[in-house]
Amino acid sequence: MSKFSPGISPELHEYLRAHSTQPDALLRDLAEETARRLPERFEMQIAPEQGTFLTLLTRLLDVRFAVEVGTFTGYSSICIARGLAPGGRLLCCDVSEEFTDVARRFWSKDGLDDRVELRLAPAVETLRALPAEPAIDLSFIDADKTGYVAYWEEIVPRTRQGGVILVDNVFSAGRVLQAEPEDEVVRAIQEFNEHALADSRVELVVLPIADGLTVARKL
Ligand SMILES: C[S@@+](CC[C@H](N)C(=O)[O-])C[C@H]1O[C@@H](n2cnc3c(N)ncnc32)[C@H](O)[C@@H]1O
Numbered sequence: 446m447s448k449f450s451p452g453i454s455p456e457l458h459e460y461l462r463a464h465s466t467q468p469d470a471l472l473r474d475l476a477e478e479t480a481r482r483l484p485e486r487f488e489m490q491i492a493p494e495q496g497t498f499l500t501l502l503t504r505l506l507d508v509r510f511a512v513e514v515g516t517f518t519g520y521s522s523i524c525i526a527r528g529l530a531p532g533g534r535l536l537c538c539d540v541s542e543e544f545t546d547v548a549r550r551f552w553s554k555d556g557l558d559d560r561v562e563l564r565l566a567p568a569v570e571t572l573r574a575l576p577a578e579p580a581i582d583l584s585f586i587d588a589d590k591t592g593y594v595a596y597w598e599e600i601v602p603r604t605r606q607g608g609v610i611l612v613d614n615v616f617s618a619g620r621v622l623q624a625e626p627e628d629e630v631v632r633a634i635q636e637f638n639e640h641a642l643a644d645s646r647v648e649l650v651v652l653p654i655a656d657g658l659t660v661a662r663k664l
Pocket residue numbers: 489490491514515516517518519520521522538539540541544566567568569587588589592
């Protein structure tokens with residue numbers, strides 16, 4: 446998935462990145478290691494400005510319980526975990542031991558072990574096993590796109606009133622505009638965007654940050 450918002454020129458993108466709080470040395474090391482070890486997967490990592498946004502938003506919302514669907518090598522999880530309120534927790538869902546081994550190492554380096562819990566299983570199983578009560582303050586959905594509607598349907602009822610759900614890659618690199626996409630990932634994103642928009646349990650906005658980020662607030 447692209448890390449660049451289609452329609453924003455490379456120069457303007459450079460400018461907005463340069464005028465946002467910069468990732469620190471640990472996040473830069475993680476990005477560098479991910480690019481070196483997993484060059485063909487590096488695009489899956491969120492953009493640096495998105496990471497800054499995740500930390501900011503988590504701090505603003507005084508988040509005590511967060512859920513991440515799709516952890517990869519840990520960039521977004523670190524950004525969320527750093528913004529948690531004292532005593533706050535982040536539950537990470539992923540299926541890859543290989544990717545999340547890197548994440549675990551960087552959580553330890555950043556002193557986040559007591560705040561982050563990883564469950565290695567299909568995310569829908571992990572989410573279904575959570576208590577039904579609305580206890581989630583913030584979620585970030587960034588895993589397999591064909592699962593987005595299912596993740597949404599597990600997360601929305603478990604989100605407290607005023608809690609926030611963030612969903613990545615809702616532009617599908619601009620391909621959401623295609624009338625009849627052949628790619629099932631694009632079709633899944635289109636279906637998800639319509640599904641979320643029609644959901645009367647939330648209010649939401651689509652932000653043109655990176656590959657498109659939906660920010661929904663539970664009513
Ligand atoms: C786009 S990457 C996540 C990037 C991450 N948020 C970051 O900042 O680096 C998607 C992740 O979803 C995971 N994934 C794919 N299918 C999954 C599933 N069914 N359940 C849980 N995780 C899944 C992949 O293993 C991969 O690590």
